[in-house]
Amino acid sequence: MHAAEPHVRRTTGRPSRPLLRSRSPLRRALAAGALTAALLATAGRLPAAAADATALAGAPVASTAADDPAAVDVTVNAGQGLGTIPDTAYGLNSAIWDAHMNTPDTQDLVKAAGIGMLRYPGGSYGDIYHWQTHTAPGGYVAPGTDFDSFMGTVQKVGAQPILIANYGSGTPEEAAGWVRYANVTKKYGAKFWEVGNELYGNGHYGSGWETDEHADRSPAAYAHGVLDYISAMKAVDPTIKVGAVLTTPGNWPDGVVADGDAADWNHTVIPLVAGKADFVIVHWYPGGSDAAGMLDTPAQLAGELQQLRTELDAAGAADTPIALTETNSNLLMDTQPNALFAADTYLTALANGVFTVDWWDTHNGVGTISTAPDGATDYGDMGLLSSGGCTGSVCEPPVNTPFPPYYGIQMLSHAGRPGDQLVNAGTDSALVSAHAVRRADGDLSVLLINKDPSAAHTAHLRLSGYTADGSPADVAVFRDRASAVETGTGDGSSQPLPPYSITTVTLHPKSGTASALGAPRSPKVASVTDTTATLSWTPATGGTPVRYEVYRQQGTTSELLTGTSATSATVRNLTPGTTYTLNVLARDADGRLSRASDPVTVRTTSPAESTCQVAYRLTGGWGSGFNAEVTVTNTGPNPIDGWTLAYSFPDSGVSVTGYWNAQVSQSGRNVIATPVSYNSELAAHGGNSVSFGFTGANSGAYAAPTVFTLNGTVCTTT
Numbered sequence: 001m002h003a004a005e006p007h008v009r010r011t012t013g014r015p016s017r018p019l020l021r022s023r024s025p026l027r028r029a030l031a032a033g034a035l036t037a038a039l040l041a042t043a044g045r046l047p048a049a050a051a052d053a054t055a056l057a058g059a060p061v062a063s064t065a066a067d068d069p070a071a072v073d074v075t076v077n078a079g080q081g082l083g084t085i086p087d088t089a090y091g092l093n094s095a096i097w098d099a100h101m102n103t104p105d106t107q108d109l110v111k112a113a114g115i116g117m118l119r120y121p122g123g124s125y126g127d128i129y130h131w132q133t134h135t136a137p138g139g140y141v142a143p144g145t146d147f148d149s150f151m152g153t154v155q156k157v158g159a160q161p162i163l164i165a166n167y168g169s170g171t172p173e174e175a176a177g178w179v180r181y182a183n184v185t186k187k188y189g190a191k192f193w194e195v196g197n198e199l200y201g202n203g204h205y206g207s208g209w210e211t212d213e214h215a216d217r218s219p220a221a222y223a224h225g226v227l228d229y230i231s232a233m234k235a236v237d238p239t240i241k242v243g244a245v246l247t248t249p250g251n252w253p254d255g256v257v258a259d260g261d262a263a264d265w266n267h268t269v270i271p272l273v274a275g276k277a278d279f280v281i282v283h284w285y286p287g288g289s290d291a292a293g294m295l296d297t298p299a300q301l302a303g304e305l306q307q308l309r310t311e312l313d314a315a316g317a318a319d320t321p322i323a324l325t326e327t328n329s330n331l332l333m334d335t336q337p338n339a340l341f342a343a344d345t346y347l348t349a350l351a352n353g354v355f356t357v358d359w360w361d362t363h364n365g366v367g368t369i370s371t372a373p374d375g376a377t378d379y380g381d382m383g384l385l386s387s388g389g390c391t392g393s394v395c396e397p398p399v400n401t402p403f404p405p406y407y408g409i410q411m412l413s414h415a416g417r418p419g420d421q422l423v424n425a426g427t428d429s430a431l432v433s434a435h436a437v438r439r440a441d442g443d444l445s446v447l448l449i450n451k452d453p454s455a456a457h458t459a460h461l462r463l464s465g466y467t468a469d470g471s472p473a474d475v476a477v478f479r480d481r482a483s484a485v486e487t488g489t490g491d492g493s494s495q496p497l498p499p500y501s502i503t504t505v506t507l508h509p510k511s512g513t514a515s516a517l518g519a520p521r522s523p524k525v526a527s528v529t530d531t532t533a534t535l536s537w538t539p540a541t542g543g544t545p546v547r548y549e550v551y552r553q554q555g556t557t558s559e560l561l562t563g564t565s566a567t568s569a570t571v572r573n574l575t576p577g578t579t580y581t582l583n584v585l586a587r588d589a590d591g592r593l594s595r596a597s598d599p600v601t602v603r604t605t606s607p608a609e610s611t612c613q614v615a616y617r618l619t620g621g622w623g624s625g626f627n628a629e630v631t632v633t634n635t636g637p638n639p640i641d642g643w644t645l646a647y648s649f650p651d652s653g654v655s656v657t658g659y660w661n662a663q664v665s666q667s668g669r670n671v672i673a674t675p676v677s678y679n680s681e682l683a684a685h686g687g688n689s690v691s692f693g694f695t696g697a698n699s700g701a702y703a704a705p706t707v708f709t710l711n712g713t714v715c716t717t718t
Helices: 104-112 123-127 147-157 172-185 219-236 265-273 291-296 298-314 336-351 404-415
Strands: 071-084 090-093 117-120 160-165 192-195 241-245 279-284 322-327 354-359 421-427 432-438 444-450 457-464 473-478 486-490 495-497 501-507 521-528 533-538 547-554 557-564 568-571 579-587 600-603 612-621 625-634 645-648 654-660 663-667 670-674 689-698 708-710
Touching (some): 071 336, 071 432, 071 444, 071 547, 071 557, 071 579, 090 404, 117 147, 117 354, 123 160, 147 160, 147 172, 160 172, 219 241, 291 298, 298 322, 298 336, 336 404, 336 421, 336 432, 336 444, 404 473, 457 501, 521 600, 533 579, 533 600, 547 568, 557 568, 625 708
Parallel strands (some): 071 457, 279 322
Antiparallel strands (some): 421 432, 457 495, 579 600, 625 689, 645 708
């Protein structure tokens, strides 16, 4: 958070976040018309037998790029459900130093943006704020920002609050008192509570911006403190949800193990709070070296969230909800690139299982002045709305003037609202991102982001699992340097996406093509081996299915894995050590498929029995890099003289930068390790083991490899 009003003190603050990941921590200051498309829809009535394997696959078509360099093919698979948009999805931070946070103008603007979650009392202020006295020692508290005034805004906007209980300088008893006042005395029904803010920034890892007055500031101490807070707060209201703070994989101090600790923050906190914390909290400020680099970062977020989910799964807490309660790009924050970043980040996070994304901040204050690629002035202000401040002779527009990210967030509601289903979409261009939503009323909305600052691109939609009626599409566009969202209709053929723009196109269903069956609900993994997975689900409503079908997501193509008339099925012939995303759909008597279930993730194990064994262990990390050790054992009956170990990184942003005790080469994600002169022999029956190490650099996630082959044999991984 950059400095807001001149009266905001920096005494409890922290330096600005650097724009590039490094071994140093990322820090944030504590502060003050018409889109048209060529529609290639699949038939609504699908054959019940022979075409099962391709029923949801996008039909291959020739790319339009050869004829038109600006053309972009956009594929939408309405049969690949990514989850339902919750009423908490579109969130925003409020801060008690902000004198404008509860004014009628602010309330009206926040409501018009479609905000459904408001966070209070404001980032790191959460660890110095005392709710009963409405004080924040060492910080500035603006008039009219007390808790009841904030709740007045929450109620007028029609949102829910998410509240930060003071861990840094408070007590479980103080937090319990706040719950009592909020939900018993005032009957506000405040459901979501965080235990502190960025407590990993309390100085334990050498850099401190977060207040923490505990003698022990280790991750273990925080985790035990979380349990004390949960116990005290739920004794007052057992219906509340209490969350614990984690680090985002690939971001400092993720991977750092401090002196005296056995593991890094997440691998210490998660096992201690698993099954007790109702949700976990991460923040994400990716930065980037320039606008183009920043606009590429939302693609990294998916991998980072998947890695976090893997860490939760390892502790038996795979279904723990994730809240992204602060995000901003940290670059060109008041300009059009940040609007594109906002829309892409919200929908990427929601499509990867996050239940709320909360932008930093409502108002924040002027900072360093710079210029965006389109010539627009960036005021260095992390707020959605102008604070009206100046840096030297350069002044922001009047108070409450929306900056472009405001409209980026407002565009989300043109694509989807709570209760609608996110479905999979993709493009063949790195300059155009796509997200899609199957609406509860049957419409299909596609949100398209043109990241090209100077050129328009033409979108051509390829639809799978959905048949449009051919009527005019509803269109909304937020153009570069605009001051409002334009709305209109499109003719359903093709139209350019303006440079640096966000466009939504909403199509309407052809009558009689949708099944009356509801989606199968709550798919769960009952058991999993190296090659099989057994799923169960709640039956579809709205009729009697002929059968249920389990599909695998492969990009925007769906692969039928199995079918059954029951509400459980075993999927076979899976690949060991592989992550699968599956949907369950119901087929009716006319051959039509229901909407997809929410996605379920299956992670197959390594083989239970093999003639080799591999152990992969991280030995250190610093956010943008890590050291790992790999130990190889021959458990078979024959000795090996000369070995080749092959594995792949799950994430594309990982590269080997150094190695020892082996020769290591990399091509893309694939890595080959071979022996050096003194360790080429592996004795039979585990008579010896060979270990080697490497240093990796990561831009984003760096999940552990899951499949290792020794001389072509898939090994057991420990």
